[in-house]
Amino acid sequence: MKRIICCCIFILTLHLYSFAQNNNNGIIRGKVVEQEGGLPIPFAVVAVSENNAEQPLFTFQTDENGLFKFTNLKPGTYKLKVSYVSYTPLIVNEIAITAASPDKNLGLLKLASSQNNLNEVVITQDKPVIEIGADVITYNVGSSILAEGSTATDLLKEVPMVQVDIDGNATIAGKRSTRVFIDGKPSDYMTSNIADLLNVLPSDAIEKIEVMTNPPAKYSADGEGIINIVMKKGFKVGFNGNVSISAGLQGNTNANANASYKGQNYNLSLGGAYRKNVGKSNSESYRTNFFPDTTFYYNQFNQANSKSDGGNFRTSLDWDITKQQNLRVTASFNLNNGDNESGNDFYYISEENITKRLRNQINTGNTSSNNFVFNTDYNFKLDTIGSKLSAGITVGTNSNNSLRSFHRSYAFPANLNPTLQQNDNEIGNRNINFNLDYDKPVFNKRDRLEFGIAYNYRKNDNNQLVEDYNFKTQQYNTNIKLSNQFFYNENILAAYGSYNYRKNGWSAKAALRSEYTNVNFDLSTGQTYNVDPYFSFFPSLSLNRYFRKRYNIGLSYSVRINRPRENALNPQINNADTLNISYGNPHLNPSFTHQVDLTFGVFGKNWSFTPRLSYSTAKGVIERYRFVKSNGVSESTFDNVGSNDNMSLMLIGNYRPTKTISANGNFGVFRSKYRSDINNSLNKEGVSIRSRIGFSAQLPYKTAFEASLSYNNNVNAQGRNKGSVNTSFGLRKSFLKNNLIARISANDPFRASHTSTYSEGLNFYSQSYGVSNSNNVTFSLTWRFTRIKTNKVEIPPPPKN
The missing domain is CATH 2.40.170.20 (TonB-dependent receptor, beta-barrel domain)
Structure with a gap:
């Protein structure tokens, strides 16, 4: 009996040693869906990083069924961040990859709509500077160094498809008339000179800028496109x-x-x-x-x-x-x-x-x-x-x-x-x-x-x-x-x-x-x-x-x-x-x-x-x-x-x-x-x-x-x-x-x-x-x-x- 126990311990030790030597057996997988409705979210950005690190090790995009899979991970503790345009990012902390449990299936990860989210679980976020959707291009202000310490006018010069003239007026490239919205509301109803408003709006108060060439029906039909400036809402506990x-x-x-x-x-x-x-x-x-x-x-x-x-x-x-x-x-x-x-x-x-x-x-x-x-x-x-x-x-x-x-x-x-x-x-x-x-x-x-x-x-x-x-x-x-x-x-x-x-x-x-x-x-x-x-x-x-x-x-x-x-x-x-x-x-x-x-x-x-x-x-x-x-x-x-x-x-x-x-x-x-x-x-x-x-x-x-x-x-x-x-x-x-x-x-x-x-x-x-x-x-x-x-x-x- 003692020989059998010793053999099992020896085999288990060899298995643990083999896993420790082979640093590419760890797997983290899951599925990204909507919190309301449970529909899969294709092409959501998923980033994995070491638990205490600021920069991600790998970035992946979900497939058409919302699935993702990270492989070749070393033993350790990881952190996962999931984000997608118009949804509040989600963070999963302390994902442990061990020899005994090398494959972590996180199951369904539910993203809530950022426009009407009552119970956020987001603590920090690490988004790319530019996100591209079917009808919208999003410029994430917090991810850009050039965005810091500036105004909305300066930010718009860095946004794809946006051009700003010498007077500070912003338009979508190729469009003769562009409306500028703030939090989904037309800003030209708020001021007689939009350039004056943008020139005093600090970048630190702005979360993102959305460029919409085909705006949703709930937005005004005036203008050939909409630049929507979304202000920060401070949803950190x-x-x-x-x-x-x-x-x-x-x-x-x-x-x-x-x-x-x-x-x-x-x-x-x-x-x-x-x-x-x-x-x-x-x-x-x-x-x-x-x-x-x-x-x-x-x-x-x-x-x-x-x-x-x-x-x-x-x-x-x-x-x-x-x-x-x-x-x-x-x-x-x-x-x-x-x-x-x-x-x-x-x-x-x-x-x-x-x-x-x-x-x-x-x-x-x-x-x-x-x-x-x-x-x-x-x-x-x-x-x-x-x-x-x-x-x-x-x-x-x-x-x-x-x-x-x-x-x-x-x-x-x-x-x-x-x-x-x-x-x-x-x-x-x-x-x-x-x-x-x-x-x-x-x-x-x-x-x-x-x-x-x-x-x-x-x-x-x-x-x-x-x-x-x-x-x-x-x-x-x-x-x-x-x-x-x-x-x-x-x-x-x-x-x-x-x-x-x-x-x-x-x-x-x-x-x-x-x-x-x-x-x-x-x-x-x-x-x-x-x-x-x-x-x-x-x-x-x-x-x-x-x-x-x-x-x-x-x-x-x-x-x-x-x-x-x-x-x-x-x-x-x-x-x-x-x-x-x-x-x-x-x-x-x-x-x-x-x-x-x-x-x-x-x-x-x-x-x-x-x-x-x-x-x-x-x-x-x-x-x-x-x-x-x-x-x-x-x-x-x-x-x-x-x-x-x-x-x-x-x-x-x-x-x-x-x-x-x-x-x-x-x-x-x-x-x-x-x-x-x-x-x-x-x-x-x-x-x-x-x-x-x-x-x-x-x-x-x-x-x-x-x-x-x-x-x-x-x-x-x-x-x-x-x-x-x-x-x-x-x-x-x-x-x-x-x-x-x-x-x-x-x-x-x-x-x-x-x-x-x-x-x-x-x-x-x-x-x-x-x-x-x-x-x-x-x-x-x-x-x-x-x-x-x-x-x-x-x-x-x-x-x-």
Whole structure:
């Protein structure tokens, strides 16, 4: 008997020794499904790492049935992280691989929807910077070094398919009109200038940015795409937050603080930020004017300096009233102030190169704006299979005041006296947004049915007072021709429904949204414009297929609308530059766009590649166009210029050769073709290019490095906007158990941002060149404070054979 026991011990010892020597027998497997409905989640990102390590050893994507399997693991204790777009990540701790138990089957791992999750088990998350879905591209802010210590405007420059112009306006590449949403609500209802809002929104308060070329039916049908900025909700159990300060060599500063506390059934978040920016730019433009009897030139040289500062303050309460009911209340307040001054030199040169007139102009101005937004959302789980009812209301108010002065002096003709003009522009907005949504799983929880209603109300008051200075009486007198007040009212009532079918790797979705629009506006001069109310229908279809564990293909079709907004409708004249004036057009009609997108994705163990092919056609396209009158004055306004056909190819990929190095990039080619009946000069076609490449590496000693390079060259209805190559570099190091983080970033260190544009019409050709102080080095420090409880997930025993 003793011999038998000794033999068993000897055999067991040999087995344990053999396993210890052979370090590739460990297995971790499981299946990722939805918490509500239990459907498998294909292509969810699953990462395994050693229990105390920050970086994953391996990253895997689930197959079309939600299954994953890690092999060749050494004995030890591991941690598993599961994440997917629009779901809250899940972490499984303390997975022990031993000789006695080398195969760990975790069973079903259930992911909860991040939009309505009442019982989170997520403690930390480690997402890739960019996630690609069938209809959405997600940029995870917390995973990027370049995102730290910056603002929403800076972040958008790093997001695939997004381009930001020199004024801070963000659009989806290849799309003429883009809406910017915050937490699913349109931000252009929150402010009169979206760029001002994005410039004070701190990156530390943002969780992710979603780019949707085919938005769900519950979103507004306005715009050819939506950029949705999702704010952090602080769903970590306990108390946590951060304080950060940054300063740049050019004088820009940024300070912000965020804190949140999550109790058993509630979460309270507070945040605030202050930023100060300094801007400098130089530009020059050359315009050639062609007329039957002469040709002459206008050359213009500009220098501008600006200083601005602003603050952003936010608070939110997320309360689980019961296990079925959740209430979220948020409030935010933003303010901006700015001062600017510029000098302009204007030259009028005849065909014989003789200067006929020389004018100098000094411009000074200051602006201030503020907006307040209050939002509340209520969610009610109707049953245990995932049916839910959601209701939300948003109320916002904002104001903007701009005071500008233009002092003009003339050298030719010599008898022309100097002039001094003052423009005081006050803008006020009021808005209400309401939505009611019902979502229900059907047919054994496999499919989903959703329908709802929404209402948007917008009121805008734009008051422009123009005064000319009388040097004799030393008084300002009202300029009646240029002064005006513009009142705008918009009511949109919408109803929508959608059905989502999923089975065996297939996903099909059909949706229909209908909107009733009632718009009217008038001027203080007595002119009233009543637009006939109209119904619009917006169908959308999408079909996606996941197969062979590494491929997906998607096809979508949608109809969108581009409504003329008040800035395009307002006929008030802007004559800050009397040789190049601009105004709106109150006779604009909405434009409708039909768009088709084809997406194909290939995923490997360390890489992914996703080409996107898109086609869109639009009628009655709203574009700003320019013409020169017989007196040589250039005028620009908006009109329904005609039709536009756009074909684009976007290539998006990422590569991670090791667990510490990753690269991502995108390259897009966009071909636009304009056809117009109102102006032959708008019959244009051309190719736009957008490209970006990013690189990041985790270095020794808790140090990380990130870099990006981008280039844009865009065509428009009358010409082209060409930008220079822009570069960014960031280096980060952690101290004191990762609580203190130091960062240095360099933006365009080799060369300031250069832009060039050209445009042409029936009787003119114009070229412009500009340089701005984008080259800057910024230093920042962040202190993170955390008091977090840990939720452990129970590992179910392996199923019996």
